[in-house]
Amino acid sequence: MTQLRDSKTARWGALLLLSLAMFFGYVFMDILSPVKSILESTRGWNSDAFGTYAGSETFLNVFIFFLIFAGIILDKMGVRFTALLSGAVMIVGATINWYSVTEMFSGTALENWFNNNLNYIPGFDELGVSPFYKGMPASAKLASIGFMVFGCGVEMAGITVSRGIVKWFKGKELALAMGSEMALARLGVATCMIFSPLIAKANIFGGADVSHSAAFGVILLVVALIMFIVYFFMDKKLDAQTGQAEEKDDPFKISDIGRILSSGGFWLVALLCVLYYSAIFPFQKYAVNMLECNLTFTPLSEGSFWMSGTAVTIQYLIMLVVAATSFSSNFCKKNVKILLLSLSVVFLVVYCFMSYKQQSAGAIFSVFPLLAVGITPILGNYIDKKGKAASMLMLGSVLLIICHLTFAFILPLFQGQEVGGVVLAFGTILVLGASFSLVPASLWPSVPKLVDHKVIGSAYALIFWIQNIGLWLFPLLIGKILTSSNIGITEQVAAGTITTQEASVMYNYTNPLIMLACLGAVALVLGFVLKIVDKKKGLGLELPNK
Numbered sequence: 001m002t003q004l005r006d007s008k009t010a011r012w013g014a015l016l017l018l019s020l021a022m023f024f025g026y027v028f029m030d031i032l033s034p035v036k037s038i039l040e041s042t043r044g045w046n047s048d049a050f051g052t053y054a055g056s057e058t059f060l061n062v063f064i065f066f067l068i069f070a071g072i073i074l075d076k077m078g079v080r081f082t083a084l085l086s087g088a089v090m091i092v093g094a095t096i097n098w099y100s101v102t103e104m105f106s107g108t109a110l111e112n113w114f115n116n117n118l119n120y121i122p123g124f125d126e127l128g129v130s131p132f133y134k135g136m137p138a139s140a141k142l143a144s145i146g147f148m149v150f151g152c153g154v155e156m157a158g159i160t161v162s163r164g165i166v167k168w169f170k171g172k173e174l175a176l177a178m179g180s181e182m183a184l185a186r187l188g189v190a191t192c193m194i195f196s197p198l199i200a201k202a203n204i205f206g207g208a209d210v211s212h213s214a215a216f217g218v219i220l221l222v223v224a225l226i227m228f229i230v231y232f233f234m235d236k237k238l239d240a241q242t243g244q245a246e247e248k249d250d251p252f253k254i255s256d257i258g259r260i261l262s263s264g265g266f267w268l269v270a271l272l273c274v275l276y277y278s279a280i281f282p283f284q285k286y287a288v289n290m291l292e293c294n295l296t297f298t299p300l301s302e303g304s305f306w307m308s309g310t311a312v313t314i315q316y317l318i319m320l321v322v323a324a325t326s327f328s329s330n331f332c333k334k335n336v337k338i339l340l341l342s343l344s345v346v347f348l349v350v351y352c353f354m355s356y357k358q359q360s361a362g363a364i365f366s367v368f369p370l371l372a373v374g375i376t377p378i379l380g381n382y383i384d385k386k387g388k389a390a391s392m393l394m395l396g397s398v399l400l401i402i403c404h405l406t407f408a409f410i411l412p413l414f415q416g417q418e419v420g421g422v423v424l425a426f427g428t429i430l431v432l433g434a435s436f437s438l439v440p441a442s443l444w445p446s447v448p449k450l451v452d453h454k455v456i457g458s459a460y461a462l463i464f465w466i467q468n469i470g471l472w473l474f475p476l477l478i479g480k481i482l483t484s485s486n487i488g489i490t491e492q493v494a495a496g497t498i499t500t501q502e503a504s505v506m507y508n509y510t511n512p513l514i515m516l517a518c519l520g521a522v523a524l525v526l527g528f529v530l531k532i533v534d535k536k537k538g539l540g541l542e543l544p545n546k
Contacts, residue, residue, distance in 0.1 A: 004238045011168045015177055017231040018161045019184040021087065024224035025154045026188030028094050028217035029057070032101075032143075034193050034288040034362035035200045035210045037504035042208060043101060046490075046500075047507070049140040051479020052133065054285040056144035057151035058468035059131045063124075067468060068257075070156040071461020079164045080232045086157035087225035093150030094221050098214035100142035114138035155468060157224075159460040164235070166448055175383040175445040179376040183327065183437060186369035189284060190319055192217075193366035198312050259451075260459050265537065266450045268530040270466045272393055273443060275523040278470030279400055279516045280436050282478055284368070286512070287429075291361035292505045294411050295421045298359055306357045315354045315363070319370065322347045326374030344374060352426050356419075364425055371430040372437035379438060389442035390534055394527035396442075399435030400520035403428050408513035474519075478512040485511045 039045040061067040074082045119134040169177040196213040329340035355363035414421030451459040
């Protein structure tokens with residue numbers, strides 16, 4: 001009997017719904033990243049506060065083991081229930097996050113309570129893993145709590161989407177599907193980088209206000225929940241056809257976690273995952289500020305076209321054209337393929353030119369996912385047909401190292417050279433995004449080869465949990481290294497010789513970037529080890545998925 005997933009239209013339609021939901025989740029994940037300098041000048045945050053906030057997203061997942069429970073919920077209750085639950089949790093957390101940075105929160109009894117409390121958390125402070133610290137702004141504390149709740153939802157959504165894709169694409173274009181999902185979801189990063197500063201600075205709202213950016217993200221998460229609801233009915237129809245309700249199939253046992261953890265291949269893949277994601281996601285939260293500190297921007301005149309919402313909207317539409325033409329070129333015949341790729345390159349150049357004219361670090365970093373959108377299907381299709389997943393991971397590590405070292409040592413040499421620095425930044429950012437596309441295309445489809453099908457949800461949850469340790473730790477480390485590497489700036493602010501606004505674009509990012517490059521170096525070593533283990537034990541990581 002022909003099943004719904006045998007239809008290309010149906011399974012790729014299901015993928016589109018899941019991808020759009022994650023797209024909106026990614027928008028909110030970095031919604032405050034491109035307005036870090038505004039947070040510092042209007043809400044009294046500093047790099048320590050921002051780093052603590054950025055790392056808080058994963059706190060409950062790591063220390064309260066929420067992701068482990070999420071994996072058990074996914075294996076016991078199925079994709080449909082868990083998708084709706086994750087969507088609702090994301091909205092609750094995002095709403096708290098939004099409220100914390102509004103004027104409504106300022107001056108309230110609640111703000112006063114947060115100022116006087118949560119400065120010491122028994123146990124966590126002794127271990128050095130407290131989610132707050134003495135002197136942390138009240139708005140940053142409440143924002144961190146909201147981000148913790150949001151983090152539970154978005155990470156639950158991540159493992160749910162991965163499990164859903166395996167369900168619809170196993171034995172078919174699995175790597176292509178996972179790579180395509182992540183490529184589309186990462187456009188959320190570009191969307192955030194383009195629109196968040198515009199919305200925060202929009203004059204129609206009476207000046208810079210980061211709460212408007214957060215509100216924009218909350219609205220998009222409501223749309224994400226709608227995507228999950230539509231997917232719910234598609235998935236239910238598929239289960240009705242197969243006659244195998246996911247929730248009742250081979251109940252989950254706690255002992256299954258031990259079976260997963262006993263796999264050496266699983267641990268290597270999990271460690272590679274935490275290294276890759278720790279070198280990218282924490283960097284994204286600081287990338288805009290890093291560019292602000294290393295590039296030379298000329299302030300635009302009041303009323304300039306390049307500051308207008310019209311310019312940003314046109315630029316966003318151009319970005320969609322770049323993504324659509326580059327992505328669809330992978331599925332066309334040679335002549336059409338060449339035409340679409342040519343159009344993609346032309347529009348990419350136009351996009352970069354518009355980003356340069358906006359004199360905005362957020363607009364420049366927004367190119368991050370664009371090259372990935374075009375090459376991820378190529379990589380996924382290659383791995384589906386030819387294999388070589390472990391080799392692809394090693395290539396990604398090399399590119400990761402090169403990009404972070406370029407930001408650390410070469411980009412600062414171009415300070416004062418407006419065009420040269422921007423061109424180097426564009427190229428490095430595009431390559432970094434491309435390197436990251438190797439992860440979903442090669443790593444995530446490898447997991448079903450390492451564990452039994454019935455515990456895939458728990459396997460993904462464990463990998464996400466290990467990954468979340470890095471996503472909690474490294475934003476904190478970047479913030480602390482940034483502060484300790486720029487003590488002179490802190491002293492000048494305290495002495496009143498410079499303002500917080502001036503200080504926010506004066507940081508030296510060399511040391512944090514060296515740390516991120518080291519993560520890539522360790523990932524490269526583990527990639528070699530994984531390839532050796534795969535060859536000895538026959539895990540099949542270098543074999544095709546089809």
